Amino acid sequence: MGLRFVMLGSGAVRDNPNRGGPAQILQVGDRVLMFDCGRSASTNLARAGVGCEAVDTLFLTHLHFDHIVDVPYMVFVGWVKGRREKLRIFGPVGTVDFVTRIIRPPFEQDIQSRVAHGKDVSALHPEVVQVDREGKFLAVEGYRVAAAFTDHGGIPTLVYRVDAGEHRVVITGDGTPDERFVAFCRGADLLAIECSGTPEFLAQQPWGHWHITPADIARIATEAEVKRVVIKHLVMEDVTGDRTAAYRMAEEIRGGYEGEVMVGEDGMVVEIGK
Numbered sequence: 340m341g342l343r344f345v346m347l348g349s350g351a352v353r354d355n356p357n358r359g360g361p362a363q364i365l366q367v368g369d370r371v372l373m374f375d376c377g378r379s380a381s382t383n384l385a386r387a388g389v390g391c392e393a394v395d396t397l398f399l400t401h402l403h404f405d406h407i408v409d410v411p412y413m414v415f416v417g418w419v420k421g422r423r424e425k426l427r428i429f430g431p432v433g434t435v436d437f438v439t440r441i442i443r444p445p446f447e448q449d450i451q452s453r454v455a456h457g458k459d460v461s462a463l464h465p466e467v468v469q470v471d472r473e474g475k476f477l478a479v480e481g482y483r484v485a486a487a488f489t490d491h492g493g494i495p496t497l498v499y500r501v502d503a504g505e506h507r508v509v510i511t512g513d514g515t516p517d518e519r520f521v522a523f524c525r526g527a528d529l530l531a532i533e534c535s536g537t538p539e540f541l542a543q544q545p546w547g548h549w550h551i552t553p554a555d556i557a558r559i560a561t562e563a564e565v566k567r568v569v570i571k572h573l574v575m576e577d578v579t580g581d582r583t584a585a586y587r588m589a590e591e592i593r594g595g596y597e598g599e600v601m602v603g604e605d606g607m608v609v610e611i612g613k
Contacts, residue, residue: 342367342506342611344529346571347383348375349603351535352405353577359383359605361406361572363510363531367482367503370395373413374499374510380409381416383605391417397465398484399430400512401496402437411441418463419453426465429477429484431495438467470497487523489514492549498523506612509565513572515551516559524563528611531603532556533572534588540575550574553588557595568592571603 343366350358360377364384373384373394381391391413399407410428417426428438442464443450454460470476470486477484482503489496491514498511500523507527513535516523524530534553541547560568570592575584585602592600601607 342501342503342508342528344508344531344569344609344611345387345389346531346569346603346605346607346609347380347387348377349571349573349605349607350378351572351574351577352403353574354378355577357582357605358573358576360408361400361512362409363571364389364394365501365508365510367501370481372482372484372501373397375400375406375512376409376413377405378408379605381413384413386606387608390420392420392422394426395424396427396429398497398499398510399428399434400498400510401431401491401494401514402433403492403494403513406512407437410438411446414442414463414465415446415449418458422462425462428465428467429470430467431497432469432471433495434469435467438465471495485523487516487520489516489520490549491515492546500524500527504612508611514549515555521559521562524559524565527563527565529567529569529609530560530563530565531569531571534570534585534592535572536575536578537584537588537591540579540584553591554595557592560592560596560598565598567599567601567609568596569601569603569607569609573603 347362348359359379361375362380365372475485485500487498511532535550
């Protein structure tokens with residue numbers, strides 16, 4: 340069974356008109372797995388030909404606003420369009436509180452007006468599960484999901500690995516992984532990883548130590564024998580406006596890694612095993 344990865348948002352915090360906020364999907368058979376839900380995620384999902392109501396499971400890497408700001412829109416549009424199965428949301432510690440606060444209280448008038456016209460409110464509320472330990476936490480027909488942690492700004496931050504048949508995809512949020520990350524990524528067909536800036540750029544930012552460098556990405560991908568890398572969360576472009584920055588970082592990764600390196604762009608599709 341082949342997998343289909345779609346980059347919905349390759350940008351980060353700032354309102355870069357060329358890049359949406361962090362978001363991507365992995366299509367496994369007829370299942371749509373979504374990872375993060377940043378600015379413009381739902382719009383870019385529709386551009387990819389997938390409705391919000393079709394997302395089976397949403398995996399949040401961490402609770403920085405740029406990764407989660409579109410969650411209520413996706414949930415409500417899926418509800419309005421007649422979601423058939425309850426949305427499942429997995430995320431780090433704090434996700435239950437976030438979803439509880441962001442879905443119901445701010446939109447109570449909206450909810451009541453729609454319920455008065457026949458909408459079933461029970462279909463609105465997602466099932467939320469917090470992931471508080473490393474390793475496999477989900478096994479369903481067709482795929483398995485495991486988690487690892489990164490060091491990122493002092494908040495719980497997850498990396499997700501999806502194994503489906505003979506294929507493996509690893510999707511990071513942000514942050515620097517520990518020495519066990521190579522084993523976690525071993526043999527991945529695709530590593531979708533944040534690449535926020537060059538070492539020189541990151542050294543000038545107060546939050547620069549929260550992020551991995553291109554050289555470390557190359558080392559990890561090489562040691563883990565990853566087949567392909569796609570870089571995303573391209574903060575440097577957001578800050579400087581330099582559209583060449585991501586391509587220079589990709590070249591730096593290629594200097595220490597022989598596999599394919601792709602610069603993430605909104606709408607990019609990567610077919611795996613087809």
